[in-house]
Amino acid sequence: DIQMTQSPSTVSASVGDRITITCRANKSISSFLAWYQQRPGTAPKLVIYKASTLESGVPSRFSGSGSGTEFTLTISSLQPDDFATYYCQQYNRYSRALTFGGGTKVET
Amino acid sequence: QWRLQESGPGVVKHSGTLSLTCTVSGGSIRDYSYYWGWIRQSPDKGLEWIANIYYTGNTNYNPSLKSRVTISVDTSLNQFSLDLTSVTAADTAVYYCTRPRLGGAPREALDLWGPGTMVTVSS
Numbered sequence: 018d019i020q021m022t023q024s025p026s027t028v029s030a031s032v033g034d035r036i037t038i039t040c041r042a043n044k045s046i047s048s049f050l051a052w053y054q055q056r057p058g059t060a061p062k063l064v065i066y067k068a069s070t071l072e073s074g075v076p077s078r079f080s081g082s083g084s085g086t087e088f089t090l091t092i093s094s095l096q097p098d099d100f101a102t103y104y105c106q107q108y109n110r111y112s113r114a115l116t117f118g119g120g121t122k123v124e125t
Numbered sequence: 126q127w128r129l130q131e132s133g134p135g136v137v138k139h140s141g142t143l144s145l146t147c148t149v150s151g152g153s154i155r156d157y158s159y160y161w162g163w164i165r166q167s168p169d170k171g172l173e174w175i176a177n178i179y180y181t182g183n184t185n186y187n188p189s190l191k192s193r194v195t196i197s198v199d200t201s202l203n204q205f206s207l208d209l210t211s212v213t214a215a216d217t218a219v220y221y222c223t224r225p226r227l228g229g230a231p232r233e234a235l236d237l238w239g240p241g242t243m244v245t246v247s248s
Contacts, residue, residue: 018188051234060221060238061172072236104172108232114187115164115174115232 019044019107023118030123034095038121040088040105049109052081052090055120056101064103065090092123100125127151129222129239137216139248143209147222147239154203155180158228161205162235163196167218177223177231178205185231212246219243 048068053061065081105118133145162177176196225233
């Protein structure tokens with residue numbers, strides 16, 4: 018299986034801050050990378066797919082970049098709704114399984 | 126508007142079988158060639174993909190769980206189901222049913238999730 022590693026595990030930030038989360042794959046996954054936001058007690062919500070494409074309805078302060086094995090999720094100006102846990106997920110067509118990173122909690 | 130809803134027992138006995146059903150509403154399970162799937166989440170293992178299925182019955186399983194998992198579909202009820210045998214405490218998790226963003230792809234980003242159902246394995 019392709020292993021996904023996120024860093025940091027926790028980000029302490031304030032409203033208005035710019036934050037970046039990193040996700041690394043142990044094999045190349047091209048651009049088959051998604052980011053999810055999860056608030057406590059709810060299901061993950063798709064934020065970005067294909068490494069850099071914003072899901073419909075997601076604010077433009079979210080952006081993603083990267084390809085191959087290294088990817089980033091950036092929130093340009095953190096808003097109160099953005100305090101949540103973020104997960105990356107690879108969906109490389111040749112992998113045996115979908116796999117997720119361990120998550121990054123964005124807290125105040 | 127598409128919706129997914131998980132249902133099933135909240136407690137399963139150790140060594141027993143966990144059985145869950147996902148009801149699809151807002152569209153037909155045959156539509157758009159989706160691979161309907163299951164994912165679980167636990168504090169120990171995080172988010173873990175379990176399996177997915179096409180409405181014709183074509184299946185994909187996580188190799189780490191394949192020996193214990195069966196996924197099935199009932200197009201007449203617009204439902205798909207998960208059976209996990211020989212459960213242990215390690216199978217205690219929130220179980221989500223999912224739909225991918227695109228049809229025709231067994232590996233894809235997931236843009237629709239059910240609210241999740243907590244399943245506890247009791248001793």
